[in-house]
Amino acid sequence: MLRRALHSVLAIVVLMTGIIVGVGATAGTAHAVACRTWSNLPLEPGESNEDVRQLQIRVAGWVASGERLSYDGVYGARTEAAVRRFQEAYNLDVDGVAGTQTITKINQLSDSDCTPIHFSYAELNQCNSTWAGGAVSAATAKSNALRTMWKLEAIRHKLGDNPITVSSGFRSDACQPSDSAPTSRHRFGDAADLTAGTVAGRCAFAVRGKTSGFSEILGQGYEGHNDHTHLAHDPSPFWSAPGCASYGF
Template identity: 55%
Template sequence: MEVSVIRRFGRFLAALALTAATTVVGVTFTAGAAHADGCYTWGRTLSEGMSGEDVRQLQIRVSGYPGYGAVLALDGVYGPGTRSAVIRFQQAYGLGADGIAGPQTFNQIYALQDDDCTPVSFSYAEWNRCNSDWSGGAVSASTARFNARVSMWKLQAMRRALGNVPLYISSGFRSYACNSAVGGASNSRHLYGDGVDLVGSPSLCRLAQQARYHGFSNILGPGYPGHNDHTHLGNTPSRSWSAPTCGI
């Protein structure tokens, strides 16, 4: 097996062991009792009213669960919006949906992410076929890479809601040169790293419709000029949805 597959299987076994331990002994462990993760390891249980970098890291992973038309702020403050997103995440994976992020929630996240912090169903390589160092766009390379990772977590949530079906990416990050070469808009979200074009199945309209629930403020699809062969998702400062053929 590939190393990444072995690593994921190990995380899955550790999650099962922890769940069994908490069930048999009846002790409430802190998040520090969970196994270490190659990307990020939480050290405390998080709940509404708390703040810090660990809250922000949680927000990134549940950014695809803000509810219809909403976008979850990545501000490190565990407010009502974060609590609601955590509840939706917990419901999506059959966990106790109390809005408190503890060992079970964190272990589910660990099982969903690779050591480079991307979700298991997506990768930096498929998101960036333009230039490997992520430079030349509208933001710094590190910001473009971060923006891409957040959008990947949103797609991971969307993928789950669609029944764990594969989602096919035709275009992700673009430098200005790459964007110009394909005739992209001058203000394209691809230049910022968070823009992504999806093709194939599910249908383009199904993709556009579902995306409304997963934190994408920019949705362009069939019926919008130049988008009859793909559905575009991104994160504009204000909502920009248009897929007339799909009723959006």
């Protein structure tokens, strides 16, 4: 209890400092304070609450190859491992506990609407502004897109923080190409097509997708995917990018 109380005091100090410094620093830092109040710091293995679920959304792109992180609000072994990878990637103290240092970094990566600073809802929905008309409710489609964006943020960092172009995200039935499968994950809001000017660039997305929580990866050499890499969540995992074999896929 004493440890949690001390961390809570530190969290308040850090967030207040972020408010003051954020005005003259980065927009991401300032926005982060408005995005979410983390009230249960530090978040530790064994805990179960809404803050843990929100943490899982933000570190879901830091899993092992082929793994997916559940958004169940339970701080289990896989969540701890993802936090450790996140901490290592951003040169933080690696302890598997989401304390003030880790949450401050997450806040710096967050925009005012809780999307990661390098991606937006507009990028993930070039179809319509309502998120309606797909395979799920508008709220679910938008929620799925948020989870996808945080995975994309992880890929971006793994590739040196170079910009990523999203050519297609959520698509309502009216926006779906006539030859698309009715099971297309674009209809669910949890798919993103990424473009790059070279095969190497497109294959880099496919390779990093394996360790960023995506269960559906379609890329170079897969029919209809020689100009982009498709990353999505699918209950039945499927990866295919035969043209990326020489790149480690």
